[in-house]
Amino acid sequence: MDLLALFHVESGTELAWVLVGFLAQVLFGGRFVLQWWRSEKAGESVVPVGFWWLSITGGALMLAYALYRMDPVFVLGQGLGLVVYLRNLALIRKAARRRA
Template sequence: MHPILTFFHVDSTAELVWVGIGFLAQVLFGSRFIVQWFHSEKAGESVIPIAFWWLSLTGGALMFAYAIYRWDPVFMLGQGLGLFVYVRNLMLIRRSSNREVTG
């Protein structure tokens, strides 16, 4: 068995790809806090930029897919519920932006 497969405790290249998807999901999801911090420092107050919600949705969706692949119901429930929050916030932002444009 290849040492990389052994290191990540997987039996196939397909499983290794899923581990890569899981890592990518964690990076995207974690980076939302860096983005939020950067925008807050720039504004001089606590703000949540739209990029925060997009990173939350993308990272959360990938983590949800990974949780389904691993068939982890605890992880699926946690990530699945979060997706509703991220989508709803993006909907509210879009509605607010449309109201500002139409005045």
């Protein structure tokens, strides 16, 4: 099986970027699985800190992929999302310091 043909790419570099894109999607999608699992465990809706870390990691990889693809719509969406994810982690850290 020819991976280049399977993923409609013409070089190993392009294939590597497609694999980065898939990894980003897995990480980004994994945040929902984590949130669902933790909510089921708690018996109520919760958003664990890991949700935000998966959001940042997956979002940053997707932003890198979007920049490589030169897709301005995708770049804007992922770039703005990263600001939100980082701000949520800052707020969580601030709240933890207040409690300590």
